[in-house]
Amino acid sequence: MIFKKMFFLAFLFVSIFAQAQTDRWQQHVDYQMDIDFDVTNHQFTGKQKITYTNNSPDKLTTLYYHLFLNAFQKGSEMHLHMQNVPDPDPRVAGKFKKLKDSDIGFTQVKSLTIDGKPTHFTIEGTILEVKLPAPIQPHSSVVLEMDFLSQVPIQIRRNGRNNAEGIDYSMAQWYPKLAEYDRDGWHPDPYIAREFYGVWGDFDVKITIDKKYIVAAGGYLQNPNEVGYGYQEEGAKLHLPKGDKLTYHFKAPNVHDFVWAADRDYVHKKYLRKDGLLLHFFYQEGKETKAWEKLAPIMDEAISFMNEHFGQYQYKTYSYIQGGDGGMEYPLATLITGHRPITSLVGVSVHEQLHSWYQMMLASNESLYPWMDEGFTTYASTLTMNHLAKKGLLGGMQYEEDPFAAHYSRYIQVNKAGMEEPLSTHADHYLTNTAYWTGAYTKGELTVRQLEYVIGRDNVAKGLLAYFDLWKGKHPNPDDFFKVMEDQSGITLDWYQEYWIQTTHTIDFAVKSVKKKSRKTTKIKIEKLGVMPMPLDVVVTYKNGDKELFYIPLDVMRGEKTGDVLTEMETNIQKDWTILQKEYEFVIPAKFKKIVSVEIDPSNRMADVNRDNNIYKK
Template sequence: MNKGFITILTLLFSFLSAQKGPYYQQQAKYKMDIDVDAKNFTYNGNQTLTYTNNSPDELNVVYFHLYWNAFKPGSMMDQRVARQGKNGDSRLQKDGISRLASIPKEEEGAQNIHWIKQNGKDLKFEVQETVMKVYLDSPIKPNTSTKFTMEWDAVIPMQIRRAGRNNSEGVDMTVTQWYPKIAEYDYDGWATFDYVGREFHAPFSDFEVNIKIDKDYVIGAGGTLENPSEVKGYDPKASLKADKNNKVTWKWTAKNMLDFAWAADRDYTVESFVVLDGPKVYFVYQKSEKTKYWSESKPYVTKFFQIMNATYGRYVYPSYSFIQGGDGGMEYGMCTMILGEAKSVDGLVGLMVHEGGHSWNQQIMAYNESVRPWMDEGFTSYYDDSIMYQLFPPKTPKANPFTATLDRYRNFVKRGIEEPAGWLGDHHDNGTAYSFASYYKGELFLVQLGYIIGEQNLALVMKEFYNQWHLKHPTDRDFMHIAQKISGMDLKWFHHYWINTTKTIDYAIKDIKYGEFATTVTLENKGSIPMPIDFSILTTDKKVVNYQIPLNMTHTWKQKDIYGDFKTEAYWPWTQKEYTLTIPYNKSQISALGIDFSQRLADVNLEDNLVEVK
């Protein structure tokens, strides 16, 4: 056997062995006892964590996230904000100066680990700001479980981003990403991203959380309250059972979620209503004239859950809470923290729809947002625009629900600061570029996919993706596998161009020659992303005739689309800059002709896409 053949076999074996094996996911069960000192914004915590290693790997260390350690001067978050200046997250800085730099010492966030044990034996650990590395007493072998116990105390930080004390609307405590949370371990290894401002990832977990706090407080949380008759706000017949320190214990449980979040305030009102064939919804907020739109939002929120259940897959948890707290809107397991004040009911509902939509993406589908923020933020934005279009139909009809997003994308591209959607969430250099990469490019990924494969196929893809991958941790590769199978198309080229580059789409009508019985149109690809093209004419008797020009890389064409029936032309090779199309209509029969009458194509220059025939 010659050396060259041996080398080929070795490389082939290495490639095959690097492929992803059978799917697995880790599992955790938390039991926490929390004692809150509301006056000083601190708490003491004890935690028992049962961790199951379903991977094929033996684990010798584990990692925990300690997110609140970021909220202090000199932290990595502070350094990141200072370096980005006005190009960073506006919520973390003022006039380009990091807000974290001026946090008073007594209001710095802290999670102080007293000790951690594995099956009763003390463990060595290292705290690397927001990440804690723990050296195990005994390895966790595949398909076995181990039990960690730990004790810690924490300081609820000054409210800067998402969590914290005394937010701008006067909510006492927003307690999110607040406990030592074990990191996710999967095929890519430990997800140990430092917390410098963006998103979160974790294994699916069960929670039993007992929170002891002054009896005058009301808690809103993402979970099931097991003792509503013993605490304030949820049961009008409740009999508070306060201890000698005037505290009561709130008992919460939750199953198969990524995290557990809560907020506490003495002025909270709790309202609830049940969505038919959906969850029980809780509103936990400070009821006042400033929050008057919360009551008006209830029928819209009901419709939101019904549309999501019918269109994208069922909400799997028993309840969902909208809680006034945080700094705008942030999603967690079975709840969201949002600001309470709104200028209009549609403004409030828009926020609720977006944050509620995250329950499907961040929680139920559970992407790794630190790696793929465009899937969570983008897919959620897609739901958002689609559903708001149904809840609040525009006074002036639009071609589709996504026209405003397309226009914003086109205007942003002109600024020349775009960054690829495939970058890690925390590693974008510009805050606005991150927003467009994750929210806008992520949303338009689905809009362009619908344009390519047809809207009916896209709907099937979204449903099947949910059916196969909900309550797991899918990646974009899993999504594309389903999209290609349902459409019958090769779509890898599209994913690469749209997610991994900042190249743009720009097609144009270059030339028109009118004949006695037919018209010849020359189209030009002036951009850097090839696409299939929908070309249409409006006849003088007000009929629309559609032509589909497939891209050769798809190797087939869309079979149907809600935007019309299409006559299929010959393939347009992606290497070819021009394409000639002959249509059996003369000038007197044509009122207008153009590229993409549906206005879904993310063409960055629309001026040369339509011609009115006079």
């Protein structure tokens, strides 16, 4: 509902061409789940009722579910992936070898009905396939009911029991989850511990578990006074059940996943922001988790920054839950390991929470375009952390003029090692983890940072807000993102998308020569040594300390940037650089002897793989 209304507002400000694109259908799924958990054997039975609405124009003849827990078995696709990559994830490596039957994860489907009729299905690894007896017609709904039995594996990756810090249950990727169908068709990717893509809908989940366990989840608890543990309303009388078990009833509206965790030793603290957003913190108190006591007001400031720069958070709560094996994002919650000093704890909390924007509310297909999620999240995290440092909230961590510098070096290092793969690679299909991590996180982040250089810092800042308003709730793809940035800046970006996303071609420009042309003029020659074209900021510094920007747009941009960091100085727009041109020269109205240096991109935002040749110094 909110999404539609916001779209209308956004439409007023964005060009009319954007309208056709935003009218994109979405499948819809409502989950009702009743879980009965047995802590003695780490198994649970589930009754799941799904109402699935086909909003597509297509007749669906097949359905797919993810059974993520089946990944935690010897010989699974996750296990094979780990054996095949030359640089396996140290968090996963080795854990498969010694798995006993009682250690593995599984989901056994006991029955499945469609509109009350039993249906046949097949299971291959983590994917369940249903050949439908009758197609699901466009704009119609079916009810799918499943009974299943699952076992929680020992902690291998993200989910599992008894993690390294002793959290009893990290319940992520834990239930049979319908795969997403979009205009490109089905996306039934096997689970190899990487990325996700899901269908939006409303979750209604009842978890019945031994009453010694405190349950934390990404949802709104419906029966706080029947649970206690810090959930109860102020002044309310508790109505705790008599037996050994307790039922937690959660709802999560308009999300595409549901996570929970349970531990016997959690403390539960709450923090209410001025805007009404309620933050929950669940962790085991102890000397390793001292930093958690300081987390709430810092995240309060961080969330204000996120809302202002990346769009308004759409939900009523957010929970920071100790669990998992690092940091992993879910709707309304994150699972993070908790034994960290404050900068690390804030760093992981900021990163995972920012996924609420790029993976939860916008929710690009993370398998196909991991850089749109991890990369944009990393970009936003870098800015948010730098803001917190500037406010003096991060103790040892200092504010930096250029917080992205080290990230450029990382990308260049992997590129020079010959390990880079194009950003258009499917997350599961990268040949190495190094290439995936550097691509999705680092080069993905630089996609946005470098775009500041191409279209101007102010256009990127406004573009990110426009992108969120137009595309939240609609699974945007790369074309959608770049189209928003084109509309925002008036600059054509096909070339940027093509070279930067589809290829591993690099950028390398050099100042070839600076020579006296006449008594009052100087000729500057620039050489393009890399394959990827770019517009150029060339800054000339004079003896008296003055600086002047000579800006060379690229012909295929069909425009010039505005509102950028350097355009505040005296700017001279030069003739276009033609995309296939190798060399470019221009004459400046300045005496040669007055020039101290000529530098390409002193803002260091272009991912030039060799910066040594970017500067001419006398």
